[in-house]
Amino acid sequence: MKRISVVLSAVILVAMVAAPAGAQAPARNSAACSVTLVELFSPGFTLTPSSGHQESAGPGVLDCTGTIQGHKITGPGTTTNSGSYHHSTCLLDRADGAVSMVLPTDKGQLTVEGTFQVTRVGALLSVRIDLPEAVAEGVAVVVPTKGDCVLNPVTEALVLMSFGIHDRPAPAATTCDADLVVVRIGCRSRS
Numbered sequence: 800m801k802r803i804s805v806v807l808s809a810v811i812l813v814a815m816v817a818a819p820a821g822a823q824a825p826a827r828n829s830a831a832c833s834v835t836l837v838e839l840f841s842p843g844f845t846l847t848p849s850s851g852h853q854e855s856a857g858p859g860v861l862d863c864t865g866t867i868q869g870h871k872i873t874g875p876g877t878t879t880n881s882g883s884y885h886h887s888t889c890l891l892d893r894a895d896g897a898v899s900m901v902l903p904t905d906k907g908q909l910t911v912e913g914t915f916q917v918t919r920v921g922a923l924l925s926v927r928i929d930l931p932e933a934v935a936e937g938v939a940v941v942v943p944t945k946g947d948c949v950l951n952p953v954t955e956a957l958v959l960m961s962f963g964i965h966d967r968p969a970p971a972a973t974t975c976d977a978d979l980v981v982v983r984i985g986c987r988s989r990s
Contacts (some may be wrong), residue, residue: 828933830865843952870904889948890920937962
């Protein structure tokens with residue numbers, strides 16, 4: 800009987816230590832950001848669907864407050880991007896590519912690189928940026944600065960963006976009942 804009691808105590812102790820209820824690490828990535836940049840498009844958007852290349856004309860202004868990769872952001876930084884748009888018009892756009900962000904932090908300058916996906920309807924853009932430890936999601940407004948879409952293709956636009964950066968969600972846990980611990984103990988019949 801003493802042996803059963805020791806085994807059960809050990810199993811209960813392991814179960815309590817292995818799965819502390821509600822324990823979460825503090826967020827390493829939690830920031831609110833705004834971006835102002837000029838984007839170039841080649842061959843440009845018209846009313847006829849086309850595909851092409853897009854990139855920032857130079858570093859855009861990146862203004863964030865919060866933390867990234869566990870470091871406090873201490874001032875404005877810069878961002879650049881390069882990618883492709885696919886079967887897009889002046890009214891609808893889908894694009895993806897690479898993005899680079901340079902931010903000053905309490906531990907020095909930090910460069911973070913990732914990938915972006917955008918979907919545009921009219922002048923409104925939804926943005927998703929996948930970073931090594933985080934995800935950024937937000938919206939943007941695109942204002943054409945070269946081209947009118949009817950007589951001339953739009954080849955340049957001012958982009959005003961706002962997004963939030965947050966920790967990448969943890970993978971979903973496997974389905975099991977953590978509260979149920981089954982212990983099989985061999986017993987001899989009493990005769």
